[in-house]
Amino acid sequence: MPTLRRNPITGRWVINPDAKSGRTSSLLEMEKLIGEGICPFCEGNEKYTPPEIFALRGGESEKDGPGWEVRVVPNVSPALNVEPELDRRAERMYDLMNAVGAHEVIIETPQHVANLADLDASQIKKVIDTYKTRILDLKKDQRFRSVFIFKNYGERAGSSPIKHAHSQLIAVSVTPKNLKEELMGAKKYYDYKERCVYCDMIKQELSAKRRIICSNTDFLAVTPFASRFTHEVWILPRKHSADFESMRDAKSQNLASLLKEVLLRLKILLDDPPYNFILHSGPNRTKRRGEAWKTLSEDYHWHIEIMPRYTRIDGFEWGTGLYINATTPEEAAGSLRGVKI
Amino acid sequence: MPTLRRNPITGRWVINPDAKSGRTSSLLEMEKLIGEGICPFCEGNEKYTPPEIFALRGGESEKDGPGWEVRVVPNVSPALNVEPELDRRAERMYDLMNAVGAHEVIIETPQHVANLADLDASQIKKVIDTYKTRILDLKKDQRFRSVFIFKNYGERAGSSPIKHAHSQLIAVSVTPKNLKEELMGAKKYYDYKERCVYCDMIKQELSAKRRIICSNTDFLAVTPFASRFTHEVWILPRKHSADFESMRDAKSQNLASLLKEVLLRLKILLDDPPYNFILHSGPNRTKRRGEAWKTLSEDYHWHIEIMPRYTRIDGFEWGTGLYINATTPEEAAGSLRGVKI
Numbered sequence: 001m002p003t004l005r006r007n008p009i010t011g012r013w014v015i016n017p018d019a020k021s022g023r024t025s026s027l028l029e030m031e032k033l034i035g036e037g038i039c040p041f042c043e044g045n046e047k048y049t050p051p052e053i054f055a056l057r058g059g060e061s062e063k064d065g066p067g068w069e070v071r072v073v074p075n076v077s078p079a080l081n082v083e084p085e086l087d088r089r090a091e092r093m094y095d096l097m098n099a100v101g102a103h104e105v106i107i108e109t110p111q112h113v114a115n116l117a118d119l120d121a122s123q124i125k126k127v128i129d130t131y132k133t134r135i136l137d138l139k140k141d142q143r144f145r146s147v148f149i150f151k152n153y154g155e156r157a158g159s160s161p162i163k164h165a166h167s168q169l170i171a172v173s174v175t176p177k178n179l180k181e182e183l184m185g186a187k188k189y190y191d192y193k194e195r196c197v198y199c200d201m202i203k204q205e206l207s208a209k210r211r212i213i214c215s216n217t218d219f220l221a222v223t224p225f226a227s228r229f230t231h232e233v234w235i236l237p238r239k240h241s242a243d244f245e246s247m248r249d250a251k252s253q254n255l256a257s258l259l260k261e262v263l264l265r266l267k268i269l270l271d272d273p274p275y276n277f278i279l280h281s282g283p284n285r286t287k288r289r290g291e292a293w294k295t296l297s298e299d300y301h302w303h304i305e306i307m308p309r310y311t312r313i314d315g316f317e318w319g320t321g322l323y324i325n326a327t328t329p330e331e332a333a334g335s336l337r338g339v340k341i
Numbered sequence: 342m343p344t345l346r347r348n349p350i351t352g353r354w355v356i357n358p359d360a361k362s363g364r365t366s367s368l369l370e371m372e373k374l375i376g377e378g379i380c381p382f383c384e385g386n387e388k389y390t391p392p393e394i395f396a397l398r399g400g401e402s403e404k405d406g407p408g409w410e411v412r413v414v415p416n417v418s419p420a421l422n423v424e425p426e427l428d429r430r431a432e433r434m435y436d437l438m439n440a441v442g443a444h445e446v447i448i449e450t451p452q453h454v455a456n457l458a459d460l461d462a463s464q465i466k467k468v469i470d471t472y473k474t475r476i477l478d479l480k481k482d483q484r485f486r487s488v489f490i491f492k493n494y495g496e497r498a499g500s501s502p503i504k505h506a507h508s509q510l511i512a513v514s515v516t517p518k519n520l521k522e523e524l525m526g527a528k529k530y531y532d533y534k535e536r537c538v539y540c541d542m543i544k545q546e547l548s549a550k551r552r553i554i555c556s557n558t559d560f561l562a563v564t565p566f567a568s569r570f571t572h573e574v575w576i577l578p579r580k581h582s583a584d585f586e587s588m589r590d591a592k593s594q595n596l597a598s599l600l601k602e603v604l605l606r607l608k609i610l611l612d613d614p615p616y617n618f619i620l621h622s623g624p625n626r627t628k629r630r631g632e633a634w635k636t637l638s639e640d641y642h643w644h645i646e647i648m649p650r651y652t653r654i655d656g657f658e659w660g661t662g663l664y665i666n667a668t669t670p671e672e673a674a675g676s677l678r679g680v681k682i
Contacts, residue, residue, distance in 0.1 A: 007567040009526040010349060010519075014567040014663045079665045092545050094566045150656040158655025170657055177662030178351075185350040197350050204433050225435045226348040226355040232520050278660030313654075314499025315491040316511055319619025319646060321518030324356045324420045 002099035004174060012177045015099050017079050026076035031161050038048055041071075041164035043110035049073040049164040053104060054134060055095040056126055069123070070130040074170065078103035086143055086173055100143055102171040105162065106130055114163045115153060115272070117263035125256035127167070131279070132252070134169055135245040138285045144171040146283045154274025157309040167277075175283050182323075183300055184279065190299035198301030199240050211329050213336045214261050221262045222328060223329035223336070230327040231336065232268060233262055233306040241298040242282035262306065265339040270308055277306040343422060343440035345515060353518045356440050358420050367417035368501075375502050382505035384451035390414040394445060395474060397467055410464070411471040412448040414511065419444035425485055427514055441484055443512040447471055448505065455504045456494060456613070458604035466597035468508070472620070473511055473593070474585040480625045485512040487520055487624045495615025498650040508618075516624050523621065524641055531640035539642030540581050542566075552670050555602050557596040562603045562614045564670035564677070571668040572611060572677065574603055574647040583623035583641040585598045600645070607649060614649040621646065 002017045033048060040048035046064045054072040061067025080101030088097040092295055108127045109119055116124065135147045151167040152159040175183070189197035198242055205222050213221040213233060221235050235258060241247065247255070266273060281302040318324050343358045374381055374389060381389035387405045395413040402408025421442030429438040449468045450460055457465065476488045492508040493500040516524070526637055530538035546563050554562040554574060562576050576599060582588065588596070607614060622643040658664050 003565040007565070008530070008542065010522045011526060012522075012567065012569075013663055014569055015663065016669050017665060017667055091566075092549075093541055094545075109582070148657060148661055150660055152655045152657075156653070158653040158658075168657065170661075171665065172473040174663070179661060181351045181353075181662075185352060189349070200434055201349065204435075208433075224348070225432075226353065228353075229356055276656030276659055278656050278659070307656075307659065312497070312499040314493045315617030315619050315648075316489060316493075316509065317499075318617055318648065319491055320489055320511075320520060321522075322354055322356065322513065322515070324358060326358055328357050 001083070004097050004172075006095040006098045008093055008095070010127055010177075010225070013174045015079050015172075017077075017099070027074060029162075030076060034161050039112055039162065039164050041107045041162055041166060042112050043068070046071075049080040049105075054130065054215040056130060056139075058302060066110070070109075070126050070188045072130060072169075073105050073107070075103040075105050079170065080172065091220060097173065100173050102138055102144070102147075104134065104168065104169040106134070106149070106167045106169060108167065109165055112163075113165050115263070115267065116151070116165050116167075117260065119165065119260070120299055121253075121257040121260045124260050125253050128256055128259075130165075130254045131169075132245045132247065133260045135281065138169075138171045139245070141171075142284065143173050144284055145173055145175050147171040147281070149174075149279040151275075151277045153276070154272075154309070155277045156312075157274035159274070179280060179283065183296070185282070186299045186301070187296070196240055196301050198236060198303065200234055202238060211333045213265065213333050214258065216254050216258055218251045219258045223333040225329060227325055227332065228323040229307045229309070229326075230311060230325055231266065231273075231308045231327075231332045232329075233266070233336070235259060235262065235306070236301065237303075240298075241303060242302060244279055244281035244302040259304070261341065262336075264341050265336045266306070266308060268339045268341065269335055270310065273308040273310045275306060275308045277304055279304050342424070343420070344437050345440045345513075346504045347436040349434055349436070351518075354515045356420050356513075358418075358440070371417060372502050380453055380503065380505050380508060381397050382503055384409070385451050387412075389680045390446075391417060395471070395478075397471060399516040407451070409451060409538075411450075411467050413471060413475060413510075414446050414448065415448050416444040420511065421513065438514065443479055443485070443510065445475065445510040447475070447490070447508045447510060449508065450506055453504075454506050456604070457492070457506050457508075458508065458601065458608045458609065460557075460601070462598040462601045464486075465601050466594050469600075471591045472510075473586045473588065474509075476622065476674055479510075479512045480586070482512075483625065484514050485625055486514055486516050488512045488622070490620040492616075494617070497648070498615035498617045500615070520621060520624065524624070524637070527640045527642070528637070537581055537640055537642050539577060539644065543577055543579060552674045554606065554674050555599065556647045557595050557599055558591045560599045562599055566670060568666055568668075568670040568673065569664035570648045570650070571652060571666055572607060572614075572649045572673045573666075573670075574607070574677070576600060576603065576645040576647070577642065578644075581639075581642060583638045585620055585622035585641060585643040602682065603647065603677075605682050606677045607647070609682065610676055611649055611651065614651045616647060616649045618645055619645040620644075 004013050043066045052073050055068040055070045056070045080099045083100045086100050131149050138147050148170050185195050211222045224234050284299045343352050384407045393414050396409040397411045398409045421440045424441045472490050479488050489511050552563045565575050609651050623641045
């Protein structure tokens, strides 16, 4: 049984997938397919993936057959499983629970294209719509405290051997450390100022201009003031909103075109760099969580963080959490703005 | 001027070294030397490094000449500089300060050996003594809130092109996120239980035995209950102590032999893996910091964290701080115990 274990000092959770779950053998099978020149994510090869969870499809097409636009399947080597019991328990001074959750793969296009940056904005819009659908569905399950969408592009960013453009979704029964830090930090700021820290940041960036890469009526792309990585980019909705999945359709279109523009600028400037992106949206709220989450819709602000990964993280950064970034965000924004697209 | 910038949401600091400080050109010079087959860290090549800050030397030998056992020099491309003014300031809602600090390199042996694991325990003892000397010296400067010793071994762990065994030291004017989390977590536990969380952990590990790799009268090496990395190892002093640098001489000898044993077991089991290690010692305490640090010598417990780095960290782990570790610490401890040395 996969477990979630808690560090008794810092409260950080770690997932231990079940070594006996066949995680490795399924991965090896995928690698074998790739070696034979078969891409399991291409249209027509649906039989090589587990049965689909969801797909955007044309009217006539059938489940697990061709004719889809975006397709969602379970991860063949999931870090978590959808199990019936959370079973929070103690092992003397330690805390653990079953690693209940979902681990899905969003195949972003039926064609064999590697980088999301190379898809049309209209296709990226469909990917965003799929993210929304899956998050809304999973948040119905109150065991799942948070749902993340993320992407590993390129080997250095931890991508799988499958090059075909895809992102992943993980739903977990805990609030992971980094999200908790953001939630708590944003709440502290709100308690003190009665304003959202992200909204204040957006206002300041709009007036300072130096760290803005591009924007449209609904979204802003900036290099954050304390960027951890060279050319790190955040995309934020201009109007306050805690939850990505509550975004209306017209906004999704604007997000798609801004996301495409940012990824394209990064691709051209940095010569197709490996990158990660991660969507930070508000956690799944239930009444019993009470006071702490009460103001959350006012004090948290969803956003996407994009991190090019062409520098290695060394022991100092790992061990301390203090990052060293050789390029100032002002320089980075300047060069990203300067890219001809 | 290099700066430290604070993320206004999470409070995380980031170092922006000065791009114009010649950081890159000095690194390129070092790479050129290596290309010509000259190791700047070998005995006899002292002229290729900046003047030494400290060295353990035989009586007759001269500064910046041969005859040393362990040698400390400034990092040629420092992330921080020893500047006169901290100058904490605001840029509207953002906080920043000059990146005042020290960045040093500890050359662990005059011979051209790459892995600390391959040095004699008596030589490792000299390295540990040097760590102590440097930390004690730097903590005299009250601007430096914390001093870290760390090591990047192997390319994946972020090592420099210089293979010759060396570790690094960074002293900074802030308490980095990860250390602060530990300090706060340990304090919370202490406030509640009036016991040190690390001491409790050591007792539980000694009685459970499953996660112990090896030990001696003064130190214990365990795979922590919530290991983030496969075969992550922590070395802790059995007797409570907040500060590494207050360790007595007899203990240093025992630490040297346990550290050697652990590194050797990792080397044999994992076929000379890349790894990071980092020393977490209590921060520099001054009176004016008051209440929060008062109990610190009772609630914090110094330790060394060793992290083999043969798996890549993907976007999910980066973005959430929730790690996925395929090997349980019990399995890892079992295989490390089983290594014949």
